[in-house]
Amino acid sequence: MRARKKKELPAYIRERISLDEMLASRRVLQLVHEKGPITQGEASEALGLSQGACNLHFQRLEYEGLLRALRIEPEGRGPGRPSNHWEVAREQNATLGLVFDPPHVHVQLEDFTGTILFTQGASLRACRRSEKIGEKVCTLVARAMEEVKARRLLLRNAFAALPGVLDSSTGAVRRAVNFPALEGLDVSELMQRTFKLPTLANSLGAAYYYGEVASIPANNTALVMYWDLGLGFAFGRNRQLLTVHGGEDGGRMISELGHISIDAQGPRCHCGEKGCIEAYAGGWVLLQKFADQKVSTLEDLVALAQSGHPEFLKTLREISRLLGHHLAGAIQMLGVSEVRITGALAPLFQFGRIEFFEGLSEVIGIHRSAGIQVQVTEDPKASLLAGATRAARRAYLYPDEFNRLSRLSITLQGQRMAEKL
Ligand SMILES: [Zn+2]
Incomplete structure (x- = not known):
């Protein structure tokens, strides 16, 4: 999602970093997220990248609206040039949380600082079918999208928290004994089709967990x-x-x-x-x-x-x-x-x-x-609502963790469990 039309990325960056491949740049993004503000020199040392390669990633991430430079003047009156310290552009990036907490659904928009910019809920009591639930959710998301536009935010993704048993590859609801009208609802597909919004559908438990992590x-x-x-x-x-x-x-x-x-x-x-x-x-x-x-x-x-x-x-x-x-x-x-x-x-x-x-x-x-x-x-x-948007941020910055989640590779009987713990 782009809030405004951008000029093209300079050819010398475009030719050297595949724009489809966020993978290499993501390591840089993660480092700045964890350790920022930092200089490019510090990043190249920490990641074992050449200064030149590192610089390309920074330019690319800045172009994508993910990073920004803070110009820091040297202290005192001695020699030394001002240097750029980089940090995640937290105020202009945002994620959406969609929480299906029967009989209610909630949509919350937060920027990367965790500030709530929009939050609204609706009752699903009258909904007998998943299509009707889909309509209600889309109405709420459309309102959140207006906020995204008005604030010129870069909305990165959404996290949908759902009860019941989910299809492990799509996140569609297979079984929801306490609210059967949800069965068949494929939120990822719905958000992609309606808003072109990448959405990870996962269990309500994930959102509850991420709601607690800050204090664990x-x-x-x-x-x-x-x-x-x-x-x-x-x-x-x-x-x-x-x-x-x-x-x-x-x-x-x-x-x-x-x-x-x-x-x-x-x-x-x-x-x-x-x-x-x-x-x-x-x-x-x-x-x-x-x-x-x-x-x-x-x-x-x-x-x-x-x-x-x-x-x-x-x-x-x-x-x-x-x-x-x-x-x-x-x-x-x-x-x-x-x-x-x-x-x-x-x-x-x-x-x-x-x-x-x-x-x-x-x-x-x-x-x-x-x-x-x-x-x-x-x-x-x-x-719960903060947990869903936090899970979305986490999924954007550390997608590998969630790949592992949806593949569900750790078995109760398996040897690998001890390693993972
Ligand atoms: Zn039971």
């Missing part, structure tokens, strides 16, 4: 549990999402921990199995179970707990113990030290915090469980 210490493996109508999980380390799966196709992914059966005789789940943890703790179960308390939204459930309803609080304590018990294995296996609870039902966690740790220590012992930090996200919706 380096080298800590984190488990993000998002608790809303369903129950989902994401794992990550050092701003990189870990995806683990158990088979070529249809194998249970670790993000689907909510649908691993803990009791073959347990209650029936939306997914068809019996005894999934979601069938005890998912928001849809709680809404059914306490229907006589006139709860119809997730917010009503939070209010019911806050009112001190004895039976609901008892249920929450039972669920929390079960959750702790159920998650202990994954926490132990992946070396998790930070747990984040987010999603619309996150405020319910405080009512069973003690029981969660009891359940955890039943499996991994008191000593190990005491070393685990559990934090409840204060504003889950804001974190």
